[in-house]
Amino acid sequence: MKFLRFPTLVLEKIFKNFAVPELLFLSFCSKRMRFLIQLLEKCRLKDIKTINYSFVSDDRVMILGLSNNNKPSIDLVLTPVERKKIVPMGLFGMDRDMICWTMVGRFQDKRWIHKSFKSRDYLIRDFDGAGASIHISSTHFNFVVWSA
C-alpha cells in the first residue's frame, strides 16, 4: 500500500498528527504531496505569522515560525552536511553564502563589530503591513519576515 493511496480524509487526519517541520520535509518528496499538504493543512500554515531566520554560525541556520499568540509552530536548526550543495537563497539581492561570508568575515575583524555591523532595519509594506526586519548584533544575524 502506498502512502498517497490513503483517502483524502485519512491523509488529513495523518497530517494533523504531524508537526509543521515534518510536513515541510514531507512536502519535498513530490509535487502531489506538496499540493496535498498545502490543501489540507492550509489553516495551520496560514496561522504562521512570523518567520525568524537566524544565521547562527557559518553552517547553522535557525528557523523559528511563530503564530499570532507567539506559539512556535516551526522550530528548526539546519546544519548542511555539504555546504556546496546548498542552493543560495535570494535575500534582498544577497544570497545565503554572501550573508554568512559577510558576517563571519566582518566579525573576525573586531573594529567592525560595534560600529558598522550593529543595526536594526525594518521594511514594511504600506498596503497590508507585511514586512521584514534585519537585526545584526555582535553574535547573531536575524532576518525576520511577517505577514499582515
Next chain:
Amino acid sequence: MSCEEPTTSPTPENNITVVSSDGKEFLLDLKLTEQSETLARLISNFEYDRTDVKKDPVPLGNITSAQMQKIIEWLQHHRYYPKWEQNDIHYSTSFTFETWVEEYLNIPNNEMFELLNAANYLNIPRLFSTICRIMASRITGKSAEQIRTVLNIKTDVKNDVYTGIPIQEDSSSSEDGMSEISLSPSPPPI
C-alpha cells in the same frame, strides 16, 4: 502510562462477535470495544450491551483477520487505560513511546499503513495517533529521497530540492513491487 488491571474476567454475555473480511470470527469483550468509536456506537445503537438482546455477528468488511488480531492485541493491552484525549500535538516534535508500543509497531511500513487504515475504519484514536507519530519519527531527520523510500512515494519532481541534480526514478517503487509484503492474506476467491 500504565494502568493496573482488575482481576475480573469477562462474562460470555458481555461479548460480541465480529467477522473479518475473510470470514474469520472473533469474540470481543464489550469493554474492549469502548476504545473503538465505530464499534461502541454500533453496540449502543443496537443495544448489544443489554443481556436480553440477541447479538448478531458484526461484519467488518474492510478488515482482514490478520489486521483484526493485531487490533485485538492493541485493545487488550490498552483495556484499562483512560479514555484517549487528543492533545495539542501539532507543535511538538519530541515524543516517546512505551517499549511495548515500539515492539508492537516494529512492523514493515506496508503493514503499518494497513493497520492505520483499519484503525481509521474502526475509529481507534489512540492507535491512529500512535501510528502517525511512529511514522513521523521514521521520517524525522531524513532526506527527501529517504522519506520517499520509507513512505513508498513515487517522485514527480525532476530535480532535487536542495541540489538541483536530476532525480532518477526508482523502478522498484512501482505499485506492483509493494505487494510482496503484506499483513493481510490474499482475499478469498469470489
